[in-house]
Amino acid sequence: MEALRADVARIERYDSSARQYTLAIIVDEDHASRVALESGQHVWQSTLRYDRLYRNPDPSTGKVTFRFEDVPAAKGGEHQLVSLMAEAGRGAEFSELVMFGKRLVTFDDRTGLVCEVRDENQLVPRHILMTGSGDEEFKGFKSEWATLKDDHLIVGSHGKKPAEEWVKILDRNYGLQSVDWHERYQKMREALRVGEHGYVIHEAAEWHPYRREWLFFPRKVSSEPFDEAIDERERGNNTLLIANEDFSDIRVVAVGERVPERGVSSFKLLPGHSDECVALKSVEIGDRTESYLFCFNLDGTILQDDIFIGDYKCEGLEIL
Template sequence: MSHATIAEQRLDRYGPETTTYSLAIITDEDQASQVSLEDGQVAWQSMLRYDRMLRSQDPETGRARYAFEEVSEAEGGRHQLISLVAEGGRGAEFSELLQFGHKLLAFDDRTGLVCEIRDGHNLIPRQILITGSGDEKFKGFKAEWATLKDDQMVVGSHGKVGLDGGAVVPGSEEWVKLIDRDYRIHSVNWHHRYQAMREALGIDAARGYLIHEAAEWHPRKERWYFFPRKISREPFDEPVDERERGGSTLLVADESFRDIEVRTVGERIPDRGVSSIKFIPGHPEECVALKSVERGDVTETYAFCFDLDGNMLSDEIFLGAYKCEGVEIV
């Protein structure tokens, strides 16, 4: 009898009768993360907040509905995470959370640092991921999304291509890292998978772009679910990107990425883009997600739920005037 993989166990850690979930949500405040400690040492900080997510069902339609409750600081709902590791004067820019067995991991998209979060707020470094193949240059991997497949973590970047004289070439952000239970790393070039998703949306990589920060592998459906944060058929222009390129499109791909479905989830709000998604244990047809805003000096985060057919199962709920890019059910 085959054992349940870590990916399957993650879906089963709550049963279908569950109505109350605890969410962990982590901030990525970019340059604003630098702080000075009481002893004068320079460090980098992130905030980990905990919220409750409540599930109910409409008695007439049977459709699920989700609501969110803030856990106060007095109840242990806010924790400061301190990192002493930086690259180029920046650190603690945590862009994803993932439950790996019994451990909650955070991924720094600046330094490539993978940290276990222990006792709610202590950071324990476990690995450092290096950009691209890991052999190219001394630069942290820009980890943007993470999921479990079989008994491994799959950690990916945003999928940006390289350009050489106007021609598309595989980029260092198109690699993924496979990490096993002992934190050993294997780097894999995913250029053709990212390219397949661009083609599914009619994007010419020489002009436009598709930015990924949210993805999950479904072990029972054997499908990838990618929810791009930004979708553009025009060249990158930062003010336009911040105002107008947020997506509401879910891509569903088979394991080889040869068969990709395109689904719409809710109303597109142009300055909001999806930065993290997670399947809900006990209800693996349903997801919780974050949307982030970065518009000039304005940062905001919203939470919402949806099902895999594209139905919204909650409103988009404002969490705060700061940027969060990782959510996990703990």
């Protein structure tokens, strides 16, 4: 019997009768990730949460609602991931989570490190991705989004600068290919009508294996040049991009109401219900950070309004 493609197996690991899901949510601690051990050695750490999501369809109307359950640390809901690798004094700034077969994989957006997470809290390094094509500069790839397409793991970046328009394609044995996606990022900018002076910042994407479509939910969209203070407060986005396989056709779908300080940092198709998604929004204004979870479907309908989940920046989400 032929094995399912990795992308199909991932979306079919629950069936349509599922009501309870286990979520893995990873926190990007930024500068706070650096900690000193009693020995004086410095390491870098991130928090990995394991929480629950309940899907509740109304038997009479079919309307779906969701409930999020925060699992306390004392009951196994919170673990620390520790890394010994850093770049320019920073590390363990993990930006995404993806189930690749039976492996939970995460990505450090400072060092370019690709790690498997084993036994809930053990990091096993598997690759180091380098910026751009991998040849220009001795700098880790700023991994921001990741998804499965067919039997490959696709890892991308913000797409705001040329070096961030490359994607990394990893096979099941972590063999690597770097591909320039400039034209695809440009087509998404054009679909969003940001003009030559504007920008789009991507942190969340999914490949839909049944529809054979790309789903991109930009975190920030602006028709004005980048200004950090304005970007933090006002550029949060609520529009989803749905593109065919070669990006020759892109639809723009409004998802709920825009909250200017909140932007999507990760989302996943809900296994067993492939037109529904669970997603994270994050806020980052100076030293203030917040994260929210919400659910929507691919026609733009909000199924669950924003739920506050913590005063920290959650950047990666996966359904286990």
